[in-house]
Amino acid sequence: MKLLTNLIFDSPAVSIFLAVVSLFLLYTFTKKNYSRNNTHLPPHPPKLPFVGNLLQIGSLPHQSLNFLSLKYGPLMLVYLGETPYLIVSSSDMAEAAMRTYDLTFATRPPSVASEILLAGDMAFGPYGNIWRQMRKISTTHLLSSKNILTYKTMKEEEIRYMMQEVKNQACLSNGVAIDMSKILYSFANNIICRNVSGKFFRDEGKSDLFRELIEENVAILGAFSFSDLFPSLACLEGILGPNGKSKKHKIRWDKLLDEVIELHIQRRECGDDGDIHENFVDVLLSLQKDPEMCSHLSMENVKGLLMDMFAAGTDTTYIALEWAMAELLKNPNIMTKLQYEVRRIVRQNKIVTSKEVTEMPYLQAVIKETLRLHPPSPLLLPRQSMEECNINGYIIPKGIRVLVNFWAIGREIKSWETPYEFKPERFIGSEVDYKGTDFQFIPFGAGRRICPGMNFASSTVELALANLIYQFDWELPCGMTVDDFDMKEAPGFNTRKKEALRLIPKYRTSIHG
Numbered sequence: 001m002k003l004l005t006n007l008i009f010d011s012p013a014v015s016i017f018l019a020v021v022s023l024f025l026l027y028t029f030t031k032k033n034y035s036r037n038n039t040h041l042p043p044h045p046p047k048l049p050f051v052g053n054l055l056q057i058g059s060l061p062h063q064s065l066n067f068l069s070l071k072y073g074p075l076m077l078v079y080l081g082e083t084p085y086l087i088v089s090s091s092d093m094a095e096a097a098m099r100t101y102d103l104t105f106a107t108r109p110p111s112v113a114s115e116i117l118l119a120g121d122m123a124f125g126p127y128g129n130i131w132r133q134m135r136k137i138s139t140t141h142l143l144s145s146k147n148i149l150t151y152k153t154m155k156e157e158e159i160r161y162m163m164q165e166v167k168n169q170a171c172l173s174n175g176v177a178i179d180m181s182k183i184l185y186s187f188a189n190n191i192i193c194r195n196v197s198g199k200f201f202r203d204e205g206k207s208d209l210f211r212e213l214i215e216e217n218v219a220i221l222g223a224f225s226f227s228d229l230f231p232s233l234a235c236l237e238g239i240l241g242p243n244g245k246s247k248k249h250k251i252r253w254d255k256l257l258d259e260v261i262e263l264h265i266q267r268r269e270c271g272d273d274g275d276i277h278e279n280f281v282d283v284l285l286s287l288q289k290d291p292e293m294c295s296h297l298s299m300e301n302v303k304g305l306l307m308d309m310f311a312a313g314t315d316t317t318y319i320a321l322e323w324a325m326a327e328l329l330k331n332p333n334i335m336t337k338l339q340y341e342v343r344r345i346v347r348q349n350k351i352v353t354s355k356e357v358t359e360m361p362y363l364q365a366v367i368k369e370t371l372r373l374h375p376p377s378p379l380l381l382p383r384q385s386m387e388e389c390n391i392n393g394y395i396i397p398k399g400i401r402v403l404v405n406f407w408a409i410g411r412e413i414k415s416w417e418t419p420y421e422f423k424p425e426r427f428i429g430s431e432v433d434y435k436g437t438d439f440q441f442i443p444f445g446a447g448r449r450i451c452p453g454m455n456f457a458s459s460t461v462e463l464a465l466a467n468l469i470y471q472f473d474w475e476l477p478c479g480m481t482v483d484d485f486d487m488k489e490a491p492g493f494n495t496r497k498k499e500a501l502r503l504i505p506k507y508r509t510s511i512h513g
């Protein structure tokens with residue numbers, strides 16, 4: 001044997017022959033492998049080594065991705081750093097991903113920031129038993145239609161607070177425009193604080209701290225973390241900082257939530273459980289005592305769920321309200337039509353009630369149109385494939401991260417006539433709804449990860465908007481015309497308005513007596 005190897009390697013002719021054969025085999029093998037792995041992948045824009053397509057993504061990622069998809073198609077790969085993302089930009093492709101392959105795409109990709117910050121939560125957690133259990137708790141005990149009816153009174157109370165705030169600021173400002181963005185943000189924050197903590201949340205005096213922490217959450221979770229984009233350099237994250245920032249932030253959240261939970265435990269021990277069914281903390285503490293439930297609901301899960309409600313519920317509600325008001329000011333005819341509907345139905349009261357809102361189809365159409373043009377989560381929340389699948393002839397590899405660009409889908413010419421126009425009438429007499437079955441309109445997502453706060457959010461936005469336009473007439477700041485009114489989005493992964501919404505509210509004396 002030794003002789004044979006010596007013969008082969010000692011002979012120049014044989015060596016050359018072997019080298020040529022090896023090179024040929026290597027070439028065909030790599031070529032075959034390369035094409036097997038790549039020919040059926042969705043197309044992608046040309047990319048640079050290491051940074052991939054990052055330089056083609058501007059400060060409004062959903063808009064940059066929409067622009068790229070017009071060239072590369074509704075199913076394309078984009079390399080954000082080293083990491084490939086599947087970008088879904090049409091209703092058909094969204095339906096394939098979120099209905100046909102609902103289970104395949106039911107998980108969220110791991111992310112260092114969310115793993116630190118939202119350990120034990122549901123919204124960013126992987127698909128599996130823990131997620132299923134928490135999802136059941138949210139949909140059955142926190143956000144079901146029955147629960148939402150229970151929250152009706154507290155919502156109406158929070159509306160009264162907001163109206164009073166508008167009134168106070170209008171008095172103080174002496175006819176100068178007031179910062180409505182601030183007021184709407186406080187309202188959205190207070191609604192969630194109230195639901196989480198109950199009627200005592202104002203006495204507890206934590207809402208400002210919650211607001212500060214939520215703002216920081218948006219900054220941390222709303223950006224790609226370094227190690228998500230460059231997994232090969234993940235070890236640098238500790239040195240570069242974001243990791244440490246998430247850890248410090250998590251400590252502040254833990255301290256705040258521990259204090260709130262402790263206050264509730266003490267209050268329950270003193271027998272003061274007046275609104276026990278009306279706040280998430282008490283509901284979750286009761287469930288923990290339930291023998292069937294306790295093994296599934298650790299304190300970490302309770303805190304994770306509470307953080308989810310803040311993180312997922314505050315900004316989104318505020319953004320929807322802010323854009324609805326902005327579009328109404330930009331389109332005075334639509335404002336007049338909506339005011340007419342609201343004021344026709346509500347004649348006597350000082351406040352529009354949740355019941356009256358259900359009789360206002362144009363109001364609902366205005367909100368739908370707002371969510372179409374200004375979806376608060378334009379790329380929904382990221383998903384990840386749990387196995388390889390085939391969509392539209394393309395191989396979608398296992399483990400790929402997925403972003404569904406609803407900002408693009410809401411402007412698809414094949415589904416929406418004059419898609420860039422704000423036209424609530426398109427929803428009048430139309431069956432199209434955001435419940436997750438009409439894939440041209442999925443501002444709350446679809447499939448098993450659809451937003452569980454959808455009904456809670458829509459009833460809050462409807463009630464708030466109806467009251468704002470029922471109780472006040474609105475004007476732009478002095479000297480500003482509709483054409484000057486800024487409608488740009490702020491940079492980032494949500495669609496906050498760039499400029500604060502500054503408006504002049506005018507009381508309707510007829511209802512204020």
Ligand code: HEM
Nearest residue numbers: 123312313316317377380381444445446449450451453457
């Ligand atoms: C206008 C307001 C809102 C919008 C537009 C919105 C939108 C969304 C979207 C797009 C998703 C991802 C769905 C998917 O992956 O298919 C989501 C998930 C979620 N939302 Fe909302 N949301 C809103 C309000 C709320 C509220 C008020 C709450 C709670 C109080 C809430 C709680 C959640 C939770 C917990 C998840 C994660 C669900 C899961 O992963 O299983 N959302 N939301």
